[in-house]
Amino acid sequence: MAGYGQPRILGRVIVLLLLIFVLAAGGIVWFDYLNVIDAKTLLSPVYRLIGLEPRTQPELTDDTALSLDAERLAVRLEALDLRSLELDRREQSIQTSLGEIEQMAQELEERQKVLDERENSFNVMVQEFENRRVNVEQNARYLTGMPPERAVGIITAMDDQDAIDVFRMTEEIAQQEGTTSLVSYWLSLLPPERAAELQRKMAGKPRSLN
Secondary structure (H helix, E strand, O other), X not given: OHHHHHHHHHHHHHHHXXXXXXXXXXXXXXXXXXXXXXXXXXXXXXXXXXXXXXXXXXXXXXXXXXXXXXXXXXHHHHHHHHHHHHHHHHHHHHHHHHXXXXXXXXXXXXXXXXXXXXXXXXXXXXHHHHHHHHHHHHHHHHHHHOOHHHHHHXXXXXXXXXXXXXXXXXXXXXXXXXXXXXXXXXXXXXXXHHHHHHHHHHHHOOOOOO
16 A cells, blocks of 8 residues: 555656746746846747747847937936026026125215215314314403403404303303303493393303303
């Protein structure tokens, strides 16, 4: 019984091996035919046996290679063109921004010039005012040190505004030094019409040299 079973098992093994070989060979032939694998040299006799011409891989000719290179070159050129356009756009934007900045800088420079001129003009006015104040104070002290009649003679020759400035400076100096102002006495010695005019202007149009 055992002797009968052993040949039977051996026969099954052989059949399975043959089946595996056939399936493997058929798979190789099929995959080669579909160009999945390249087994043309090995399987050429098989193809001829079953009446099929072995398929060959398409060879890459010079024209095909040149065509592929041309396509790659065209793609790169297109990418470069797009990059160039983008750079041109950015450059134009930068130039526009620079123009706006330059215009703003020019406007700021012009405004600075105007401010400088106004400041210089103001400084000149302040300096003139300070110089006038110094002169008026000096004249007031000179007149205060003179005999009243002589001082009134000089005041009479002044125009109204200069006389008013001297009067106010004289009163300011008297207040600072705690002395009596001579303005009232000088006014009493002036001609009545001139004294009244000076008093009217002093009351109606106050002005300070401080």
